[in-house]
Amino acid sequence: MDETPELPSAQTPPETEHPHVGKASTVAAGVAAVVQTARWGLREMGPVRTVRTLLAVNQVDGFDCQSCAWPSPNGARHTAEFCENGAKAVADAATRKRVGPDFFTAHSVLELSRQSDQWLNAQGRLTHPMVLREGATHYAPITWDEAFALIAAELHALDTPDAAAFYTSGRTSNEAAFLWQLFVRQYGTNNLPDCSNMCHESSGEALNEAIGVGKGTVTLEDFERADSIWIFGQNPGTNHPRMLTSLQAAKANGCTIVTVNPLPEVGTTAFANPQHLSHPLKAIPVLLGRATPLTDLFVPVRINGDVAFLQGVMKEMLAEEDARPGTVFDQVFIREHTVGYEAFIAGLRAASWDVIVEQSGASRAQIREAAAIAMRSERMICCWAMGLTQHRNAVDTIQEVANFLMLRGHLGRPGAGACPVRGHSNVQGDRTMGIWEKMPDAFLDRLGAEFGFAPPRAHGADTVQTIERMHAGTIRVFVAMGGNFLSATPDTGFTAEALRRCRLTAHVATKLNRAHLVTGRQALILPCLDRSEHDVRPGGEQFVTVEDSMGIVNPSRGVLPPASEQLLSEPRIVARLAQATLGDRTTVAWSALADDYDRVRDHIARVVPGFDDFNARIRRGPWYLYNAVRDERKFNNGIGRARFTVHDIPRHDLPAGQYLMMTIRTHDQFNTVVYGLDDRYRGVFGGRRVVFMNRDDMADAGLAQGDLVDLTSHFAGETRTAPHWLVVPYAIPRRCTATYFPEGNALVPVRSTARRSNTPTSKSVRISIARSVGGAPPA
Ligand SMILES: Nc1nc2c(c(=O)[nH]1)N[C@H]1C(S)=C(S)[C@@H](COP(=O)(O)OP(=O)(O)OC[C@H]3O[C@@H](n4cnc5c(=O)[nH]c(N)nc54)[C@H](O)[C@@H]3O)O[C@H]1N2
Numbered sequence: 118m119d120e121t122p123e124l125p126s127a128q129t130p131p132e133t134e135h136p137h138v139g140k141a142s143t144v145a146a147g148v149a150a151v152v153q154t155a156r157w158g159l160r161e162m163g164p165v166r167t168v169r170t171l172l173a174v175n176q177v178d179g180f181d182c183q184s185c186a187w188p189s190p191n192g193a194r195h196t197a198e199f200c201e202n203g204a205k206a207v208a209d210a211a212t213r214k215r216v217g218p219d220f221f222t223a224h225s226v227l228e229l230s231r232q233s234d235q236w237l238n239a240q241g242r243l244t245h246p247m248v249l250r251e252g253a254t255h256y257a258p259i260t261w262d263e264a265f266a267l268i269a270a271e272l273h274a275l276d277t278p279d280a281a282a283f284y285t286s287g288r289t290s291n292e293a294a295f296l297w298q299l300f301v302r303q304y305g306t307n308n309l310p311d312c313s314n315m316c317h318e319s320s321g322e323a324l325n326e327a328i329g330v331g332k333g334t335v336t337l338e339d340f341e342r343a344d345s346i347w348i349f350g351q352n353p354g355t356n357h358p359r360m361l362t363s364l365q366a367a368k369a370n371g372c373t374i375v376t377v378n379p380l381p382e383v384g385t386t387a388f389a390n391p392q393h394l395s396h397p398l399k400a401i402p403v404l405l406g407r408a409t410p411l412t413d414l415f416v417p418v419r420i421n422g423d424v425a426f427l428q429g430v431m432k433e434m435l436a437e438e439d440a441r442p443g444t445v446f447d448q449v450f451i452r453e454h455t456v457g458y459e460a461f462i463a464g465l466r467a468a469s470w471d472v473i474v475e476q477s478g479a480s481r482a483q484i485r486e487a488a489a490i491a492m493r494s495e496r497m498i499c500c501w502a503m504g505l506t507q508h509r510n511a512v513d514t515i516q517e518v519a520n521f522l523m524l525r526g527h528l529g530r531p532g533a534g535a536c537p538v539r540g541h542s543n544v545q546g547d548r549t550m551g552i553w554e555k556m557p558d559a560f561l562d563r564l565g566a567e568f569g570f571a572p573p574r575a576h577g578a579d580t581v582q583t584i585e586r587m588h589a590g591t592i593r594v595f596v597a598m599g600g601n602f603l604s605a606t607p608d609t610g611f612t613a614e615a616l617r618r619c620r621l622t623a624h625v626a627t628k629l630n631r632a633h634l635v636t637g638r639q640a641l642i643l644p645c646l647d648r649s650e651h652d653v654r655p656g657g658e659q660f661v662t663v664e665d666s667m668g669i670v671n672p673s674r675g676v677l678p679p680a681s682e683q684l685l686s687e688p689r690i691v692a693r694l695a696q697a698t699l700g701d702r703t704t705v706a707w708s709a710l711a712d713d714y715d716r717v718r719d720h721i722a723r724v725v726p727g728f729d730d731f732n733a734r735i736r737r738g739p740w741y742l743y744n745a746v747r748d749e750r751k752f753n754n755g756i757g758r759a760r761f762t763v764h765d766i767p768r769h770d771l772p773a774g775q776y777l778m779m780t781i782r783t784h785d786q787f788n789t790v791v792y793g794l795d796d797r798y799r800g801v802f803g804g805r806r807v808v809f810m811n812r813d814d815m816a817d818a819g820l821a822q823g824d825l826v827d828l829t830s831h832f833a834g835e836t837r838t839a840p841h842w843l844v845v846p847y848a849i850p851r852r853c854t855a856t857y858f859p860e861g862n863a864l865v866p867v868r869s870t871a872r873r874s875n876t877p878t879s880k881s882v883r884i885s886i887a888r889s890v891g892g893a894p895p896a
Pocket residue numbers: 184185186202203316349350351352353355356357377378379380382418419420421422423502503504505539540541779780781782783784786787788880
C-alpha cells in the first residue's frame with residue numbers, strides 16, 4: 118500500500134480551548150489601551166527598549182510606524198505619536214526573541230506547521246538565511262551568496278521570465294520597492310502581484326476612471342474642516358486607531374459623523390483619547406472611562422448593501438432637488454466638471470424603493486436622516502476600507518461613493534473629498550514606485566530611458582492570477598518581498614497546492630510565518646532588517662521613505678541595533694539578487710545604489726512624477742505629493758471631467774439556510790500576524806474560530822451560543838468546508854455572518870473576485886451552516 122507522506126499543514130491547527138464570549142469593551146482606546154501598550158511593549162522588549170523604541174515612532178527623526186497608513190500630523194507631533202495597535206506592531210518587530218539556525222535544527226517543517234499562527238510569529242525575529250532543500254525535513258543555514266545563486270539558477274532555468282512571480286507586501290519602503298520593480302523588469306516580466314491586489318485595488322480602479330486619481334483626495338487639514346465625515350466599511354478603532362483622534366478633533370469643530378457598517382464597531386461609537394492622559398484636565402474623563410461618542414448616525418447595512426443605501430440617500434436628495442431646483446445639487450460643478458449626469462439621474466429615478474430598502478438593510482427613516490445630513494453638508498468627506506473593496510461589485514460601490522461626492526461638488530475643495538483609508542504603512546508608496554503588474558506605459562518609458570533598457574510591456578499576473586498560474590504550472594518560481602502569500606490569499610487549500618507545485622518559493626521576511634512552511638520543491642527564508650533598526654552602509658547611516666494614505670512622503674530612520682549581524686536591508690537584498698541574476702546583462706550600478714540610498718532617490722526623482730529634488734526635499738521634512746483633483750480640481754481620466762456612472766443594485770437572493778459571510782480582523786492581529794487571541798471590542802477572548810450570527814437567524818436554525826458548526830461556502834457549483842466554529846450571537850443584520858481573517862480564507866473561492874479589480878471577495882462569501890458532528894477538537 119502506498120503511504121502518502123504527511124504534508125506541512127496550510128492551516129493553523131484547531132484551538133485547544135474554545136474561545137470565551139464575554140463583555141465587549143464599550144469604549145475604544147482609553148486607559149485599557151495604555152495598559153495594553155505597556156504590556157505588549159514590556160513582554161517583547163523590556164522597559165528600556167520599550168521607551169526608546171516607542172518614543173521614536175512617527176517622529177520626523179525616527180521611524181514610520183509599521184502598522185497602518187494613517188498619516189501623522191504635519192505640524193507639532195505628540196511625544197507619543199502612536200496607538201495601542203501600533204505599539205503591538207512595533208513590539209512585534211523589536212522583540213528580543215530570536216529564530217536562528219538552532220531553532221530550525223530543533224523543529225522540522227512538518228512539526229512547525231502543526232503550531233498555531235500565533236506561536237510561529239511569537240518565536241521571534243529571523244536571524245539567518247535558511248534553505249529547505251529538495252526532500253529535506255528541516256531548514257538549514259545557507260550563505261547569502263549561495264542563496265542568491267540558487268534563486269538566480271532557478272530563474273535562468275525557466276523558459277520565459279513570465280514563469281516567475283515577484284510578490285510585494287506593503288511594508289516595503291519606497292527605495293526597496295523602486296529597486297525591486299527595476300530588477301523584476303530588467304529580468305523581463307511584469308509579474309509583480311502585491312497585497313494591494315487584495316486590498317484597495319478596487320478603489321484605484323474605480324477612482325482612476327471616475328476622477329483620474331487612484332488615491333484619496335484629502336489631507337488631515339481637510340478632516341479638521343469637514344462638516345460631515347462618512348465612514349463606510351471600516352473599523353478604525355482597531356485598524357486605524359489614530360484616525361479616532363482626527364475624528365474627535367473634527368467633531369469638536371462641529372462635524373457630523375455617519376457610520377455605515379453591518380457591525381456597531383466600538384471605535385466609531387465611543388472613544389476616549391489616550392493622548393489626553395498627559396493633560397490633567399482632559400485626563401479626567403479618560404480615567405473615568407468616559408468617552409466621546411463619535412458617530413451621530415449609525416446605519417447597520419446588510420453586507421454589500423452600500424450601493425442600495427447610497428442610491429436611497431441620493432434618491433431622497435433628488436426628490437428635494439426636484440422640489441427646489443438648484444438648492445441641493447451643485448449644478449455649476451456638475452455642468453463644468455462632470456459627464457454622465459443625465460443618465461445617472463435617470464438611473465436614480467428608476468431605482469425601486471422596495472429594492473433599496475430590502476437590499477440595503479437600512480430603514481426609510483435612516484435613509485432620510487442620512488440624506489438630511491448630506492443635504493446640509495457643505496464639506497463632506499467619504500472614508501472607506503475593506504468593507505467596500507472586497508465584494509463582487511466593489512468597483513461599482515466605490516464609484517457610487519464618487520457619484521455621491523460629485524452631486525454637491527465635494528471634490529477639489531477644502532474640507533471635502535474621497536478618503537480610501539489604506540492598510541499597510543507603505544502600500545500606497547509601493548504603487549507610486551511601480552509595484553503593479555500593469556504600470557502605465559508612460560512610467561515604463563521613463564524607467565527604460567533612465568536605465569537604458571526596454572521594460573516588458575505585456576501586463577503581468579496579479580495575486581489571483583499568480584495563484585492560478587502556479588496551480589496550472591506556468592509560474593514555477595515565486596519570490597516574495599515580505600508578506601504571507603499562503604495565508605493572506607483566498608482559498609487556502611488551493612493556494613497551498615499552487616505553492617507546492619513551484620520549483621522554488623523564497624521569502625524576504627522579518628518573522629516566521631506559514632508561507633515559509635508550505636513551500637515549493639525548494640524554499641528560502643531571507644531575513645531582512647526591520648524599519649526600526651539602524652541601516653549602516655558605506656555611504657553612512659541610511660534612511661528610507663514611505664508614503665501614507667494621504668500622499669505625504671515621510672522619512673523613516675531606524676533607532677535600534679539590528680536583530681542579527683546577518684541581516685541585510687531590503688534594498689541590499691534586491692541589489693545582490695539582481696547582480697546574481699542579471700550579471701553583465703544589467704545596466705544598473707546595483708552595489709553603488711545599495712551603498713547609498715540617496716542614489717536610489719536620485720533615480721526616483723527622474724522616473725516618478727512628483728519626486729523632483731527628492732533628496733533635498735525629504736531632508737527638509739515630509740511633503741505632500743501633487744494631487745490633481747485636490748490641488749487643481751483637474752480630472753485626468755482621459756475626458757478631463759469627473760464621470761458619473763450608473764450601477765445596478767446587487768441582489769443577494771439567498772436560498773433558505775444560506776448566509777453572506779465577511780472575513781474581518783480582530784483587535785489582536787495585523788493581517789495574518791496574530792499577536793493574541795482576544796478581540797476585546799467584540800467580547801471574544803482566548804480564541805479566534807468563531808462565527809458571528811444574528812440571534813433570530815440562530816433561533817431559526819436551532820442554534821445556541823457555544824454550538825460548534827461546520828461552514829460550507831458555495832460558489833459556481835463548488836463547495837468548500839471548514840470545520841468547527843463556535844457560534845457567537847452578535848448585533849449583525851439578518852442573514853449576515855462574520856468570521857476572522859485568515860481562518861476564514863479557506864472558504865473564499867479563488868475565482869470569486871471583484872469585477873475589473875480581480876480582488877478576492879473576502880467580504881461576500883455565500884455559506885451554509887451545519888452543526889458539527891463527531892469529535893470536536895477543542896477539549
Ligand atoms: N491593528 C491592525 N491594523 C491594521 C490591520 C490589522 O490587521 N490590524 N490591517 C491593515 C490593512 S492591510 C488594512 S487593508 C486595513 C483594514 O482595515 P478595515 O477595512 O477596517 O479592516 P476589516 O477588519 O477588514 O474591517 C472591515 C470593516 O468593514 C465592515 N464591512 C464588511 N462588509 C461590509 C459591507 O458590505 N458594507 C459595509 N459598509 N461595511 C462592511 C466590517 O464590519 C468591518 O467593520 O487595516 C490596516 N491596519
